[in-house]
Amino acid sequence: MMINSKIFNIGDYRRKQLDSQLDEFTSVDADFYNFENQEGLKIRLNAYENALKDMEKWFLNNEGVAILDGTSSTRSHRKWLLERLRRLHIEPIFIESFSDDKDLEKLNINALIKSSPDKKDFDFYEEKIKNYIKFYESMNEYNDEKDYTFVKLMKKADGMEQAVINKVQSYLESKIIFYVMNLNYLNPSKVIWLSRHGESVYNVEKKIGGDSKLSERGLLYAKKLPQLLKEQGFDENNQMSAWTSTLVRTNETAQFLPFDQILPWRALNELDAGLCDGMTYEEIEEKYPEDFKERDDDKFEYRYKGGESYKDVVLRVEPVMMELERQSNVLIITHQAVLRCIYAYFMNIPQDQSPWVAIPLHTLIKLEVRPYGACKVSLIKANIPAVSTYKEKGTSNVGEDVSNKSNSSRSLLADTN
């Protein structure tokens, strides 16, 4: 949403603190979360103090949204926190998520075991939750919190889903609430599949933009795509949908998929190259040398004459990202620039670097999204030759066939978090 933001995770501060106190880090046990455990309470308050100090420093140089990621499940803690924040002239929104659904609890714990830096033990998390519940005071039940800005999201085992929103006072707050209401916050793990369209006639001719058909090799990729998904364990009984752009090359790539739903989105169309649409990079360099350089210097912000910038694309794909937050088992077939934006969102890649991520043709990308921001990437190569459409900074060369080169410096970072 183009809003600068930073996460301050209380668990990280707690771990840092304990790490320095102990010779070898041993994670806390579940009793640490018992509010009668004075030692545990002290350590956690201290972690909050340290996070707030860093947050204050961050706000000196940044405008935006700081996310204080910690549990504030009692009225007294929230009161303490609110006072501390107001002293720093920071106005908080509290976010509460509530569920009494045991199946969801299990799902969450199992996901945590995979990716949390704390104990990898089911009983530990069950015990920790029990300790929290003992002292839990929900936000909308107490009059003394009527002036707090908060959103409480509820998902009950009986199927009831509700949101309570209190005292929203600014545009930014309403944007944040819109965002969190769209998050599938209680279902922590999911798989998203990404792919560029098959090689297009324009890709072969080194032209950008346009609305050309697939090349012969591109069509081979389209035919192979269902098999690639199957080999990855995609189960035809699972409800799976593909989202494409409205352009011919992505629709042709999706044509052999045995899915119930294939949904074309205009928002997934390729970055609009405006006056340069249909040209090669060499032609652009020759005809508009200043623009060509300007784009290389700041590719994220540069807007083609009569066209778009990467920044414009990020804003335009927002509805797709919001919908994606709710979904799992979606295959998105789109274009080089749009895929970079989507990939950067999940992989936390800084804006200025995102337009330079190499996303090769004829490669299926599997993203396993997990809590703690960890995301596992696997690249599944179709082994069908294709040109490269990657343009290095400072040159106008593209077109080399890189489909069989693995681990080249240009390939997208695999298996990072």
Ligand SMILES: O=P(O)(O)OC[C@H]1O[C@@](CO)(OP(=O)(O)O)[C@@H](O)[C@@H]1O
């Ligand atoms: O931002 P750069 O690196 O120019 O990449 C975007 C370009 O990628 C291309 C291919 O060169 O996309 P596409 O995936 O639709 O084939 C162009 O149409 C588009 O202008």
